[in-house]
Amino acid sequence: MTIKDTLHKYQQRVDAYLDDTLLSDSIEPRLQEAMRYALFNGGKRVRPILVYMVNQMLNGKLEDADAAAGAIECVHSYSLVHDDLPAMDDDDLRRGKPTCHIAFDEAAAILAGDALQCAGFELLTLDTTQPGRNLAMVKVLAKASGDSGMVVGQAFDLSHVGKALTLEQLEAMHKHKTGALLNAAVDLGALSSGCTDVETFTQLRRYGDAIGLAFQVKDDILDIEGDTETIGKPQGSDVVQNKPTYPALLGMSGAKDKLSQLHSEAISALQPFGDAAQPLVELADFIVYRDH
Template structure:
């Protein structure tokens, strides 16, 4: 899995460099900040999901390149903005100073804005059919906005220092983290097919919902068990901010059991898909085996 992830990372980063060059950015400092926020490391999990889903539906990675780039641009923008003093106020991201520390707060805000809008330019200019481009733009805009990721961040900020039920916590993460993970598999599918069968789409969404929550549970576990050098961000940050987490609600052992159950659900969902889902299956296991 690590070799496959590395291949996806290399591919999408080459595509991202090409995409950045094609944006014709008019300000050098803005361009540098956007590049810094986008290309300073990262697992590239969402692009990999798009590639793996395209492959599972008998497509190619090339068909999913635009989706992969757009997903990573939106994800990176969200991290740049999440790290801002008005949000999570973090100094470290991917083992390096956060964008507002490396540049300044205003430039970081604009860099995030630039990355977000660039994602839709990449999709609009992709070599796919008109129907596919429109569907990808529709899917990503909904997942990234007030019905998805942005809503999740708002819920998160509104509950700092407050108690949450397990249902409320899962709802928050279905939006904040899960929305982009779910849309990654949807975009991978629609990069290959203009129309995706309802049962295939339902199975992909169930898979993505399960690994999206498992990803967050594992993040919460690592915030306790790992260290800053391994994580590439400040260890214990959620605990310091008194944020609701799965270990806080379920205990550490309960959180680990929850992650295992979610991965089992993801594996079950893959069984109804007609193509080769071996990469998606291995990825589900990797979600809770990773150390950062």
């Protein structure tokens, strides 16, 4: 099975799970429409895929990973809806389609994001047979999402637009804004498999740290070298907004060197797992060599 086949299989699996699990009726149907618009708009599903891949590498059961995969995608999708709002990045396009606040309106987008965030945590409570594991998953996702993870990364990003950053500040921002949820996906995958080995979590987090930063470096490169149709958002939007990026700080050549270094670090972290880690190796390759 090729990496594209594997990615497609897991994308379909989490989409089917979310479609079956989310509410389809409501006193306010437009809220569900906005939630589904934000959730099912062609995302790569990297975070759910990570959950599934780690679960399988550690000999878990896919059905035990479904809730975690769905939960992290709900939280990720909510963050994108809010990221695109006029008060945040003020973007009109997301994945080649009008952003949620453009397709609906600003209030509907805010509420859809709020509801997706809540839905993510609700999914982790649906299975009542393993309360200890579920509590650990809720803690992982909450910590990665909030003021010690993604949200503080977003806040730091917004407060430093137009300001010069050191490489250390830029990496700290992206370890929170992008890397925190990617690392949470790794932890959730391990927890869903029943893993309790501390060294396994340590090695997987090394991998998560590396691909988290690699994902952002690649995004920064694509903002300059990609085109609007392929990357699904306005090309050059980071430059227009004078946002701190790796190419801006390191130059394009330096940013590509950084991407290569992170790729090597990710592969190195997987060596203790041998052939079982091959799908995660291929996912790292996908992140580094993608065109969108």
